[in-house]
Amino acid sequence: MVEVEQTAFEIIASAGDAQSMMLSALQCAREGKFQEAENLMNEAKTSLAKAHNAQTGLIVEESKGNKSKYSIIMVHAQDHLMNAILSQTLIGEMLHLYRKLEEK
Numbered sequence: 883m884v885e886v887e888q889t890a891f892e893i894i895a896s897a898g899d900a901q902s903m904m905l906s907a908l909q910c911a912r913e914g915k916f917q918e919a920e921n922l923m924n925e926a927k928t929s930l931a932k933a934h935n936a937q938t939g940l941i942v943e944e945s946k947g948n949k950s951k952y953s954i955i956m957v958h959a960q961d962h963l964m965n966a967i968l969s970q971t972l973i974g975e976m977l978h979l980y981r982k983l984e985e986k
Contacts, residue, residue: 886950889936893959896933897966900926904966904973911980919977923970930970933963 907922937960940950950956 886940887953887955889940890953890955890959892936893933894955894962896929896936897959897962900929900933901962901966901969903929904969908973908976911977914980914984916977916981916984919980923974923977926966926970930966933966937963 903922903926907919907926910916910919910922944950
């Protein structure tokens with residue numbers, strides 16, 4: 883159970899870091915700092931991959947028959963990860979729109 887909680891906290895921290903970086907990237911794009919925004923999105927992608935890999939590890943273990951107990955911490959972690967993944971898509975599109983507006 884402790885390992886699952888540690889993994890949940892890793893997911894929460896990494897997804898939270900990614901979310902913060904992506905929101906900062908959006909602010910940079912609003913200010914016309916597109917290179918900085920792109921750099922932040924790349925850093926966020928790395929943090930998001932770390933969170934996703936932690937989640938995948940738990941899924942692989944469960945597929946091997948090593949079931950874990952469900953906890954509110956894990957539900958919270960999954961919520962953070964799903965929100966960060968959705969933000970990546972939406973903020974990526976918003977950055978694209980800011981670039982298009984800048985071109986006009």
